[in-house]
Each structure stands twice: as C-alpha cells, then as structure tokens.
Amino acid sequence: MHALKCLAGNEVGNAIRGGIRRRLSYVMGIETSCDDTGIAIVDTNGRVRANVLESQQEFHTRYGGIIPPRAQDLHRARIETAYQRCLKEAHLAPEELAAIAVTTRPGLPLSLVVGLRFARHLARRLQKPLLPVHHMEAHALQARMEHPEEIPFPFLCLLVSGGHCQLAVVHGPGRLTLLGQTLDDAPGEAFDKIGRRLRLHVLPEYRLWNGGRAIEHAAQLANDPLAYEFPLPLSQQRNCNFSFAGIKNNSFRAIRTRERAERTPPDGVISNYGDFCAGLLRGVSRHLMHRTQRAIEYCLLPQVRLFGDAPPTLVVSGGVANNDTIYANIAHLADQYGCRSYRPSKRYCSDNGVMIAWHGVEQLLQDREGSLRFDYDQIDIQGTAGFAESHEEAVTAAAIKCKWIQPLG
Numbered sequence: 001m002h003a004l005k006c007l008a009g010n011e012v013g014n015a016i017r018g019g020i021r022r023r024l025s026y027v028m029g030i031e032t033s034c035d036d037t038g039i040a041i042v043d044t045n046g047r048v049r050a051n052v053l054e055s056q057q058e059f060h061t062r063y064g065g066i067i068p069p070r071a072q073d074l075h076r077a078r079i080e081t082a083y084q085r086c087l088k089e090a091h092l093a094p095e096e097l098a099a100i101a102v103t104t105r106p107g108l109p110l111s112l113v114v115g116l117r118f119a120r121h122l123a124r125r126l127q128k129p130l131l132p133v134h135h136m137e138a139h140a141l142q143a144r145m146e147h148p149e150e151i152p153f154p155f156l157c158l159l160v161s162g163g164h165c166q167l168a169v170v171h172g173p174g175r176l177t178l179l180g181q182t183l184d185d186a187p188g189e190a191f192d193k194i195g196r197r198l199r200l201h202v203l204p205e206y207r208l209w210n211g212g213r214a215i216e217h218a219a220q221l222a223n224d225p226l227a228y229e230f231p232l233p234l235s236q237q238r239n240c241n242f243s244f245a246g247i248k249n250n251s252f253r254a255i256r257t258r259e260r261a262e263r264t265p266p267d268g269v270i271s272n273y274g275d276f277c278a279g280l281l282r283g284v285s286r287h288l289m290h291r292t293q294r295a296i297e298y299c300l301l302p303q304v305r306l307f308g309d310a311p312p313t314l315v316v317s318g319g320v321a322n323n324d325t326i327y328a329n330i331a332h333l334a335d336q337y338g339c340r341s342y343r344p345s346k347r348y349c350s351d352n353g354v355m356i357a358w359h360g361v362e363q364l365l366q367d368r369e370g371s372l373r374f375d376y377d378q379i380d381i382q383g384t385a386g387f388a389e390s391h392e393e394a395v396t397a398a399a400i401k402c403k404w405i406q407p408l409g
C-alpha cells in the first residue's frame with residue numbers, strides 16, 4: 001500500500017503540502033475542454049517540463065465548426081499518446097508527479113468528460129491528489145507563471161476567448177470576482193463566425209487558421225483601415241458587460257453589401273477584406289477598451305478601493321489575447337491609468353495543458369482548504385461555471401461615466 005494511504009484525509013494533505021514546500025514538485029495538467037488535447041508538466045517554480053498539444057483545428061475547419069461527438073472521439077483517440085509523449089518529454093516517471101490537475105469546467109461536456117475520466121484513472125492508479133481546474137481561472141492565472149513577482153494578487157483580468165468574455169478581479173485560485181461579462185457572443189466566437197462568412201479559409205494561407213488569427217493577419221493588408229466603421233455596443237449601459245452580436249450582424253451585412261456590389265463568386269472573398277478586418281479589429285478593440293476602462297475606474301472608486309491606493313495590474317488572457325492590435329490597445333489604456341499590463345506568452349494564451357498544470361501548482365501553493373482531493377468519484381464536470389463572487393450589480397449601480405481613451409492608430 002502506498003505510504004499516503006496510511007494517513008487520514010487531513011494528514012495526507014499536510015504531508016503532501018509540506019513536501020511540496022520543501023522541494024521541487026511536478027504537477028501534470030490535462031486540458032480537454034474544447035477541441036485541443038493538452039497535457040503538460042510544470043514544476044512548482046513555474047518551469048515547463050513538457051508541453052504536448054494536439055489540435056483538432058484541421059478536422060473541425062473542414063466542417064465549419066466544432067462537432068462535439070467528433071471532438072470527443074478525437075480526444076479519446078489521442079489522450080493516451082499525448083500522456084506518454086508528455087512523460088517522455090519531461091524525463092519523468094508518473095510516480096514522480098505530485099498531483100494531477102484537470103479541467104472540469106466550463107467547456108463542452110463531451111470533451112471535458114474524456115479528460116476527467118483519464119485524470120481520475122491516473123490519480124487513482126498512482127494514488128495522487130486530483131485537482132479540479134476552472135478553465136477560465138487557468139487562463140487568468142497563466143501570466144503569473146511567467147511573471148510571478150510582477151503580478152501579485154489581487155489583479156484585474158480581461159478574459160477574451162472563443163467561449164467567454166469576462167472582466168474579473170483575481171484574488172487567487174477559486175477566488176475571482178466577476179465585474180462584467182458578455183451578454184451574447186464571445187469575441188473569439190465572433191471572429192470565427194465572421195472569418196467564416198468572409199470566407200477567409202478559401203485563401204490558402206488561412207486554410208487551417210482560426211478566424212481570429214486570420215483576421216489579425218488580413219488586417220495588416222489594409223489599404224484604407226478606416227473604410228469600415230462599426231457601432232459601439234452597449235454605449236448606453238454604464239456597466240462592464242460586453243456584446244458582440246451587433247458587431248457580428250453588422251459584419252455580415254457589410255460583407256453581403258460588398259459582395260453584391262462586386263458580384264463576388266460564391267467561393268470568393270471581397271476585394272478589400274484587409275480594410276474590413278482592420279475596421280473590425282478597431283471596433284472590437286474600442287469596445288473592449290471601454291468596458292475595461294470602466295472596470296479600472298470601478299476598482300479605483302473610493303468606496304471600493306479594490307487595490308488600495310495603487311492602480312491595478314491588468315492581465316489580458318485567453319485565445320484572443322494573442323491579438324497584437326487588441327493587446328496593444330488594452331496596454332495603451334492601462335498606461336493612461338498608470339497600470340502595468342501583461343499577457344501570457346503567445347504559446348500559452350490559447351488553450352493548453354500548461355495553464356491547467358500551473359493552476360494546479362497555484363492551488364497547491366495556496367494551501368487551499370480541500371484542494372487536495374482523493375475523493376475522485378465526487379469530482380465531476382460542469383458545462384457552465386461562474387466565479388466565486390460577483391460585483392456586477394455594484395458596477396451597474398455605480399453607473400460610472402468615463403472620459404473615453406481612444407484606440408491607437
């Protein structure tokens with residue numbers, strides 16, 4: 001019997017936590033919330049020992065979007081090999097892992113369940129603690145792996161991905177306060193749908209790219225970046241919520257108008273797609289800036305003072321944080337308030353196993369009550385999941401009027 005098994009619940013936790021503090025420990029992170037199978041090993045100093053990522057992008061782009069049962073099949077087919085590759089890359093034996101972290105929420109249930117079952121089986125076999133991870137929290141904490149000193153808790157975070165758009169104050173793992181979120185689409189989702197409608201995937205260079213990446217690249221080809229203008233969403237709502245449905249519908253309309261005027265063939269792309277993409281990025285940046293600006297001002301209100309007298313540190317994370325135009329605009333906004341801004345390295349902005357492993361490390365180091373779980377069967381997946389606390393009502397009640405900072409360029 002494994003030595004840990006001889007100890008009672010709390011003692012096991014204390015023994016492991018004590019060990020983790022004394023020496024370098026390794027946490028494996030398993031991510032299968034959507035269409036990427038990610039498995040990685042990170043040590044308690046934040047050094048990445050292995051990072052294996054199996055993308056399903058090529059498969060799903062053929063069908064114009066993710067088909068959940070197919071995503072599940074692909075996760076199932078690839079997870080064992082990804083695990084073996086990860087251990088090999090790290091030069092570690094499974095027994096050397098201190099814990100297994102796995103995304104349990106939010107995400108596509110059919111995808112999440114593959115990762116959880118695999119992680120549960122592994123944890124039970126190795127008699128290691130299983131650390132359930134909230135996917136969006138993992139995005140939020142990732143930048144701390146690379147900048148631990150510069151990003152102390154609490155910090156302000158703008159989360160922009162394919163499924164979410166949220167502003168939150170991050171106090172630690174499991175301790176996020178929501179300030180605002182999207183009322184409809186997420187920005188990455190809007191980019192993917194608009195990119196598809198624009199038919200960027202028929203251009204060979206973009207064939208295997210996601211919509212956001214293709215739009216960012218195409219925008220650099222603009223001759224007249226101001227040719228397209230987009231309405232500012234929620235301009236009358238003095239809160240930190242987002243909306244991208246209007247920008248998406250406007251895009252569809254503008255593309256259709258141009259296609260008719262140019263008689264674009266059914267498998268063709270409008271001639272000034274670069275101008276369109278530049279305008280779209282500017283419109284999305286402006287909206288993200290406005291809502292983030294109000295969040296900064298909310299945090300600084302004398303009755304709130306979420307960060308004392310200091311300006312908050314701002315982190316931008318999630319797949320859309322890959323976008324240099326969007327990040328530069330948010331960093332520019334942060335500058336105006338004396339806030340330092342960060343984003344994870346590009347390879348860690350999008351979904352990956354490293355961020356899940358790092359969230360596991362943060363859980364271990366934070367000594368969170370109940371973070372070391374051996375009740376494997378009690379841990380389950382959740383398709384949707386919010387944060388611990390919400391200040392959304394307080395933000396709305398504060399009805400802050402801002403003097404808007406304009407996007408760059």
Ligand code: KG4
Nearest residue numbers: 161162163188212213319320322323350351
């Ligand atoms: O965080 P992520 O990998 O998965 C989710 O949790 O959703 O984000 C994926 C999203 C996609 O919708 C994709 O279009 C977007 O991130 N994305 C980008 C860029 N790269 C990926 N959006 C804008 N610019 C990019 N360079």
Ligand code: ZN
Nearest residue numbers: 161319350351
């Ligand atoms: Zn994500």
